[in-house]
Each structure stands twice: as C-alpha cells, then as structure tokens.
Amino acid sequence: MFPDDETIDAPGEVPFVLPKHVRFARSLALVSGAVIGLAAGAAVFGSGCNSCTGICGAYGVQGVQPYDAQYDTPVSHADARADGAGDAGAREVPPDGHAGGGPRPAPHLPADWLA
Amino acid sequence: MPPVEPDERWLTAALSGTPIADESRFVDLALRPCEPLVHAFDRARHSREAIEKARRWWLAAMQSEYESASVFIDMATQLREIASPLDVQTVVLRMAQDELRHAAICARVVEAMGAEAKIPAGPLPRATPHPDCGADESVLREIVHGCCLSEMVNVARLAKSVGEVGDPFVRDAFRLLLADERLHAQFGFHYLESRRPWLDAHPEIARSLGRFLRYGFAALEQRMGAVPLDASPRTEAELAIGLPDLTEQSSTFQETILNASVPGLERFGIEAGAAWRNRSMRPGPPSALDGHSPG
Numbered sequence: 001m002f003p004d005d006e007t008i009d010a011p012g013e014v015p016f017v018l019p020k021h022v023r024f025a026r027s028l029a030l031v032s033g034a035v036i037g038l039a040a041g042a043a044v045f046g047s048g049c050n051s052c053t054g055i056c057g058a059y060g061v062q063g064v065q066p067y068d069a070q071y072d073t074p075v076s077h078a079d080a081r082a083d084g085a086g087d088a089g090a091r092e093v094p095p096d097g098h099a100g101g102g103p104r105p106a107p108h109l110p111a112d113w114l115a
Numbered sequence: 116m117p118p119v120e121p122d123e124r125w126l127t128a129a130l131s132g133t134p135i136a137d138e139s140r141f142v143d144l145a146l147r148p149c150e151p152l153v154h155a156f157d158r159a160r161h162s163r164e165a166i167e168k169a170r171r172w173w174l175a176a177m178q179s180e181y182e183s184a185s186v187f188i189d190m191a192t193q194l195r196e197i198a199s200p201l202d203v204q205t206v207v208l209r210m211a212q213d214e215l216r217h218a219a220i221c222a223r224v225v226e227a228m229g230a231e232a233k234i235p236a237g238p239l240p241r242a243t244p245h246p247d248c249g250a251d252e253s254v255l256r257e258i259v260h261g262c263c264l265s266e267m268v269n270v271a272r273l274a275k276s277v278g279e280v281g282d283p284f285v286r287d288a289f290r291l292l293l294a295d296e297r298l299h300a301q302f303g304f305h306y307l308e309s310r311r312p313w314l315d316a317h318p319e320i321a322r323s324l325g326r327f328l329r330y331g332f333a334a335l336e337q338r339m340g341a342v343p344l345d346a347s348p349r350t351e352a353e354l355a356i357g358l359p360d361l362t363e364q365s366s367t368f369q370e371t372i373l374n375a376s377v378p379g380l381e382r383f384g385i386e387a388g389a390a391w392r393n394r395s396m397r398p399g400p401p402s403a404l405d406g407h408s409p410g
Contacts, residue, residue: 102179
C-alpha cells in the first residue's frame, strides 16, 4: 500500500472502502460526454476530473472524481465462480497474463455457446 | 522457387537508421502525454536478483505491448468496415501506435537494467470478426473486452504501481504507460456513448453483449485475474524495483472489474453485473441474459 492509498479520507468526507487506484479507474469508467483531444504535447483528457490528486504524478493523469462511496464494492479474494472453478487464485495462467501490456483479442464464443 | 523465410524473426529496440526514425521521433514527441524518463536507473539501489527478475518482467511486458498493437490495428479495420467516424478511427490507430511506443519504453527499461531488449516477433494475435454476430456488435465486443475491461485493469494496476514503486526511473516508466492507458480504458466508454442511440434502438444487442460478457469475464479472469500456483508475497526488494505482487492478481482484477467496468457498462443498458455474477466458461441454461425468461 502506498501512503495515499487510504481507506479513510479526510474528516468530513465520506469514507471510501476502495483503494485510490480502483477509485481512479472507476472515475474513468463513469465519465461520459467527454471530448478526447489529441493536441500536440498535451494530455489526452477525458473530462470530469478537474482536481489532480497526484495519484501518479503524471501530467494528464488526473485524480479521482467525487462520487458516492455507498457504491463501493469490496471483493473477497476468491470470489465464487459460476462454473465451479471456485478458487480463481490457484490456477496456472498464460505467461503474458501478469506482464501488463495491452489487450488481447476478444475471445470468440465457443461452439457450445452458439447452440 | 520461393524465397527462403528465416526460421525466427526477432524484434529489438534498433531503429531503421534512416529519416524514418526522425519521423518516428517527431510523432512520438507530438503525442507524448507526459514528461519522458527523467531519472537514470541506478543499479546500486537493487540486488542482482531483483534486477534480474525485473528485467524478465519488463521483457515480457515489451512483448505484450508489441503484440497488442495488432489488436488495435484489427479493431481499426473493423471500425472502418462499419464506417465509424474518422475521429474514432484516428484514435484507435493512435492507440495501436501507443502500444509500439510502450514496447520502446519497456525496451529502454530492459536495457537500463543491463540486458538486450530482444523478443520473438511472432505469431501476432489477430482480432478477427466474431462469426456469431453482426459487424457492429463484433467491434463492440472487441472494444468492451479490450478497452473497458483489459485496459481498465491495466490502468488500476499501473496506478497502484506508480504509487508503490520506490525506484524513480521505474516510476517514470510506469507514469508514461499510465498516461496512455487511461485513454485506452476510457475510449471504450466514450465509444459506447457514441453508440448509445443505436444501442437504445437495438436492445437485443445489449442483451447479446451481456451474454458474451458471461464468457468474456471468465476467459479474461483466467488470463489476467488468476494467481500463479507458485506466487508468493512480494519482498521489499521486489516492491522497491516495481515488481507486482502476484498474490494480488485476483483481488486487483475483481475489484477493478466490479467497481469500474461493471458500473460503467451498465450505464449503457448492458447487464454487466449479472454477467459478472454468472461468468462461466460453459454456456449453462438459458437465462434472462440470453433474452429468455429465467424460469
């Protein structure tokens, strides 16, 4: 945990359940109606956040939008899975799965899903 | 007689040595979203073991970044085939280029850590049209899976890494990646916004996307959200050099999908929460997600 990754925000503010990096991700997902700019040398902004909390210190990477913390959903480490695989935390995974990087193609639905 | 193909092709950080390299640098400068690497890597700060482990991680990241450019290139082709607006096509091609730039950033880190940045150059992943749906839904599946899910998890993990890492050079590298990845993640939701009138007019597509997500969530969780059998908690030395804690792979994946991607997708009438709860590699019985009554 890094120092800013607090579960309790400043007095008078709604306490957050989630760590800051997840709140940051959600702020991106819940923004709408934004313009994506491509100005030379400038940040590629969405919109919505206008107060950088310094989550990463990068220009153009702004902080967390205010939102209602009642929607925070903490997760258990090994969430139950519908297919009975159960423990998502104990399987071999492809070697690239932990190296960050960009996306892979969306998987095609297998034949038994198309019946 | 056909020309003889080399057995293996390798990609390195070497440029062409022609004016094309100057043009490439010009484009890089024009699109750079934040300050470049400003710190130098100081090997004396870390143990040899930590550097070796980090070097392997960054080399794997270089390969992943390089390969994922193909996904955005194919995404752009699919968007072109449905006559998407020019700004959409432009930004998707820009994201493909971002991935190449990210590969170069990773290569620079590998070299700073004392190794050659050299990866096998193929075969590359291809994002081909989904045969069980139309062209509009096919590209939506690619964008939802690639941007709203995969890149969103990458954003959360990078933001976490930026806050945790002790090494200033590695932190610079994480910052550079994060500054682009936030666009990649957010693009998916902006694209959905651009298709909102069409989705509103085609509720069967939103239902179909929900059904696709049942499988898509499960498949992605296997790739990005599972903890390796041999994972152990990260050491202080690994934390200092910016290596991820592999024992947290499941929790970071789940909390990001559940708290960012799912509510973001549900704004567009896609039943992502139900798809997440019922995610599976197997189809299962018909449900409301399939457009049937669950009873």
